[in-house]
Amino acid sequence: METMKLVHQHADEMIAIRRHLHQYPELSNEEFKTTELIKEKLIEYGVEVVDIGMNTGVLGLLRGGKPGKTVAIREDIDALPMAELADIPYRSTVENVCHSCGHDIHTAVLLSAAKALVQVKDELCGNVLFLFQPAEEKGMGAKQFIEKKFYEVSKPDSFIGLHVSPEYPAGSIGLKRGPANASNDFFHIKVSGKGGHGAHPENCIDPIAISAYIITQLQTVISRENHPVYPAVMTIGAIHAGKAPNIIPDFVEMSGTLRSLDFASREKMMTAIERITKCGAEALRGSAEIWWEEGMPPLVNDDDVIERLRTAANETIGADHIIDVKNPSLGSEDFSCLFPRFAPGAQFRLGTGNDIDPNTRHGIHNSKNTFDDSCIEAGAGVIVQYARNFLK
Ligand SMILES: [Zn+2]
Ligand SMILES: [Zn+2]
Incomplete structure (x- = not known):
């Protein structure tokens, strides 16, 4: 059966599931009821639920009729700690928690794809892995x-997934070759000096003056060291020191974020930040420690996977509904931890806006945004077609 007919058969069911999830959103790593619902549905559809010891999130496995490669499809399932202000009948019932990043739609898309792929499993040469991911x-x-070790269940040969995009119309998808989202690393710095009376700096080593110097010099990592064709952002978002105008404190603590669209540029800038921080403090008689919170690499789409997605979209939603995304985002996405590390991969955008309701255009992480969930069919259609083509 044609893919769009397959997913259309259960379109109403998937919209109902999505709206149920929307009413009962759960925060990162607390997606217990969401996890139960996903497991229940996968078992009902005929997908094997593999227990790999996750607290929340689900790994599903579908074996095709013949042996072959493995397509891994990943979607995230968690909600955000914010109130919902959208005027919809299925508004969030949980105070200060809401699906304003559209992960309820992602979950429904992946369930829809699972149900459709079960129906054609005999034609598939290989396996499909479904990753319902918590805590994105x-x-x-x-x-x-x-x-x-999800990859030990069936080693992926190709990784795909999607993310909602209110800026594009429901029924369409967006494709971006190459860099699509930035890396995101947090760093923490402690600058140590020698405290004392504010009237006698000669007897002290002022960590506030040192920190001010470090902060201004750190921006030269972006403007003077990073290759300008690789966009990058560094922000010091927190700085804490001192308690009184006439006391030089002993130390200053600050933290920041570094974002980059390129693997090598990211590494180079991390090294430069460490060098400037430590050497800058030493030049002014102080010392500095820096430590990194392990973040996520840039999300760089594989060109071949993008072209396969284009083919799948042409065969399902049609060329008129494919948008070429021009600019990457400096926002981050932890799907980048899974590809290209385990297989070539790509994430595409799924339009959720429409011209009738302006509330569908506020954007993600906005408490008033309404998502046009008629998009689920398009998202599932492209994914199912991709898997059918890849496992032919
Ligand atoms: Zn988000
Ligand atoms: Zn998201």
Whole structure:
């Protein structure tokens, strides 16, 4: 059967599931009821639920009729710690928790794809792995799948997934070759000096003056060291020191974020930040320590996977509904922990806006945004077609 007919058969069911998830959103690593619902549905559809020891999140496996390669499809399932202000009948019932990043739609898309692929499993040469990933908003869920060795269940040969995009119309998808999202690393710095009376700096080593110097010099990493064709952002978002105008404190603590669209540029800038921080403090008689919170690499789509997605979209939603995404985003996405590390991969955008309701255009992480969930069919259609083509 044609893919769009397959997914259309259960379109109403998937919209109902999505709206149920929307009413009962759960925060990162607390997706217990969501996990139960996914497991229940996968078992009902005929997908094997593989227990790899995750607290939340689900790994599903579908074996095709003949042996072959493995397509891994990943979607995230968690909600955000914010109130919902959208005027919809299925509004969030949980105070200060809402699916304003559209992960309820992602979950429904993957369930829809699972149900459709079961119906054609005899024609598939190979396996499909379904990763319902927890804790994307905290950048933790992809790493949890890796810790639990999901890849030992069936080694992926291709990784795909999607993310909602209110700026594009429902029924369409967006494709971006190459860099699509930035890396995201947090760093913490402690600058130590020697405290004392504010009237006698000659007897002290002022960590505030040192920190001010370090902060201004750190921006030269972006403007003077990084190759300008690789966009990057560094922000010091927190700085804490001192309690009184006439006391030089002993130390200053600050933290920041570094974002980059290129693997090598990211490494180079991390090294430069460490050098400037330590040497800058020493030049002014102080010392500095720096430590990194392991973040996520840039999300760089594989060109071949993008072209296969284009083919799948042409065969399902049609060329008129494919948008070429021009610019990458400096936002991050922890799907980048899974590809290209385990297989070539790509993430595409799924339009959720429409011209009738302006509330569908506020954007993600906006408490008023409404998502046009008629998009689920398009998202599932492209994914199912991709898997059918890849496992032909
Ligand atoms: Zn988000
Ligand atoms: Zn998201």
